[in-house]
Amino acid sequence: MKPKILLVDDEPNILQSYRRGLRKEWNVVTALSGEEGLQSIENQGPFSVIVSDFNMPRMDGIKFLAKSMENAPGSVRIMLTGQGDFQIATRAVNEGNIFRFITKPCTLEQLDNALKDFKSDLFIEQK
Numbered sequence: 001m002k003p004k005i006l007l008v009d010d011e012p013n014i015l016q017s018y019r020r021g022l023r024k025e026w027n028v029v030t031a032l033s034g035e036e037g038l039q040s041i042e043n044q045g046p047f048s049v050i051v052s053d054f055n056m057p058r059m060d061g062i063k064f065l066a067k068s069m070e071n072a073p074g075s076v077r078i079m080l081t082g083q084g085d086f087q088i089a090t091r092a093v094n095e096g097n098i099f100r101f102i103t104k105p106c107t108l109e110q111l112d113n114a115l116k117d118f119k120s121d122l123f124i125e126q127k
Helices: 012-022 034-044 061-071 086-096 108-119
Strands: 004-008 027-031 049-053 076-081 100-103
Touching: 004 012, 004 034, 012 027, 012 108, 027 034, 034 049, 034 061, 049 061, 049 108, 061 076, 061 086, 076 108, 100 108
Parallel strands: 004 027, 004 049, 049 076, 076 100
Antiparallel strands: none
């Protein structure tokens, strides 16, 4: 069974591109907002990895990842951002319990390599 990942970004084209490129090795679920991502965790979880963009309306990626800890404490968290700001990175690690911080533009190859770093260590039982 393929590990399940959740990709959260308010850009549908980015999500479609990542989904197409990752679907051979991963069971990919996407969400267009932090709120939708939290619903996905509740309804479709658990997820081995949760990947979130930082800059999203209503709920930024740090807030989303911090809230995701309530229902998905065992998921690995990755933050994607076009803003390479040190303060954002620090908040992401401290508040969102982020394991990996990746700056955009992030190629499919870069994301795939980051995910493969976790693949052998994934322990979340899939539904």
